[in-house]
Amino acid sequence: MNAMTEGYVTPDGRQIGPVLMEMKNITLRFGGVVAIKDISFDIREGEIRAIIGPNGAGKSSMLNVISGFYVPSEGEVWFRGQKRGPMKPYEVARLGIARTFQNIALFDGMSVLDNIMTGRLTMMKSGLLSQALWFGSAEREENENRAKVEKIIDFLEIQNIRKTPVGRLPYGLKKRVELARALAAEPKILLLDEPMAGMNVEEKEDMCRFILDVNDEFGTTIALIEHDMGVVMDLSDRVVVMDYGKKIGDGTPDEVRNNPDVINAYLGVAHE
């Protein structure tokens, strides 16, 4: 019996599974800048894992390494017990790792519905030729995917904007559409880069609720970056704390909150 392969139950009764993804000694350099310095941590199945830290700590860089947008200078990424070779972002996406971006990356010219449909591209099988020769199969597949997407639209309460071009939406709704598109891929891991940044209190509460619901209803593993400490403490099972590219804390919200290094980094004063 070992927690690595078996998982455990948290004090408040949440079932956490075995390790799903493991980052081993990741280092990432941009010329002279070291964005990530020798960081290791893991993400377990079914948990909500937060990455926090001051501006420029390297949080987004870490998410980019996980999603294949950055190639680590050193270190290994393990997924489902296997070492992941060098992969392009689209290959990572096809493994079942979906993400959102800190600066929102949507297809502005396409409708909300079409944007979310792109999330299902990895799920669609009909090839070019079969679509051309036998429209029926492609049509059936399209309808099935449409049905799934409509569910997500209901789930995130964006029915009334589904035909709106995304470029016209306000910021808070764009963030929600981006989440919807990531969800449409039915990911094993969902990576969220500051899903609540720039939102008002009400929007933040909605987003929090959605994230919890996604984790709860679909059992999706979630890794998220967030600045709002209150939110992080409420949402996450475990927290990685980064500062200047280094990991300075890792544990439950309570453990992290009482970690002197973490307090130091956030308050900028020595804590004796």
Added chain:
Amino acid sequence: MPEQLLYAMEVTLNGLMAGVMYSLVALGFVLIFKASGIFNYAQGVLALFAALTLVGLQNGQIPFAHLINAALGTNLHSFGWKLPVLVAIALTALVMVGLAILIEKLVLKHLVNQAPIILFMATIGLAYFLEGLGDVMWGADIKKLDVGLPQGISETVESVTDSIFGYGFFIDNLDIVATVVAVLLVASLTIFSQYSKQGRALRAVADDHQAALSVGISLRFIWVLVWSIAGFVALVAGIMWGTKSGVQFSLSLIALKALPVLMLGGFTSIPGAIVGGLIIGVGEKLFEFSVGPMIGGATENWFAYMLALIFLVFRPQGLFGEKIIERV
């Protein structure tokens, strides 16, 4: 009906059909520009290359015959067979797909994330390379392209209009065919882009590369796909123009006719390419018909550019292009 009006109608019809030919070329530009932000200088040469390949395959010409003869002292010219038109067209389409794969592997792949001007320069290089390759493969002589398209004045149109107006319109059969083909082409491209999985991926890539990657779209696959489609559109344009005026170097200059169309229609809009082409086709012919005789004719050489310039001043984004808003 007054005779002048009938003339004008005939000229307009002819203009519309000439416009369709311009649209065909502009379409290739728009496809590549939308998906990758590249202004593909080689689009015209692509049409020439496609037409050369088609003629060569159809006549059973041996590719690189000159080179082989020079190297081995042989005297080869042709395989001695003639391929059926449809087979030759299908093979040429395959060659264009192969070319798209090569262009992606040898050029585009190495220029990811480069500034648009660099990519533009690369396509200039590509244009000259392809022009040379076409010559070496198939020879530099002027070739006649005949895929069995009807040519000459349509007697049906002439007799029908004659019985209605008492004046028979002169419309070229080839122009009618080109119009039908262009309509079919645009319709199938639209259906493809709106309703197929790859079409959606294509629109996604055209909109945002990062976001496209994050939903599992391979940019390289999409690039091969658009260049293949652009190659196919070039083949269609090459067939029409090649049938009209022979397959020779000047065929690649039809690209110059597409430029004003793009300025008018916008670089990113498929309907823009069509409407732009039609406006220029009609404008050009009507202008030559009405004003031409007063200023010594030959206005078709410059009218399109002037129209495009005037347009640029008032609507720089083109007819259908998205509005350019300067963010400060």
